[in-house]
Amino acid sequence: MIWGYLSFRRQKIIGVTEFTVWNWEHGTEPELKHMPKIIEFLGYVPFECPEDPIGKLRYFKLVNGLSYERLGEMMDRDPGQLMDWV
Incomplete structure (x- = not known):
């Protein structure tokens, strides 16, 4: 019961589906756009x-x-230049 609640809260805070969280737990890397919310969580x-x-x-x-x-x-840089740097 408590695990289901925590899982639901985690999904709501990060803003993803249960399937997405399952994928992360099984080796899929989170999309970059989710990183701030994951760190916040x-x-x-x-x-x-x-x-x-x-x-x-x-x-x-x-x-x-x-x-x-x-x-x-x-x-104030070209994205292509940043790709070369980073």
Whole structure:
């Protein structure tokens, strides 16, 4: 009973279906757009921020669930250039 409730809350907080969560639990990687909500649900970032500038940029993109297009807008850079960097 309690597990079903927790599973339901997890799905509602992250905004995905039960099937999506099942896939994640069985090896499918979450889509980038879900990362901010997953981190919010967990209450922490499940990986460390690298020290190097490109690693930090990759980390920022991942933690915030940003596409190359959105990151490019934020940095006033071409998304293709960012793909080469990251």
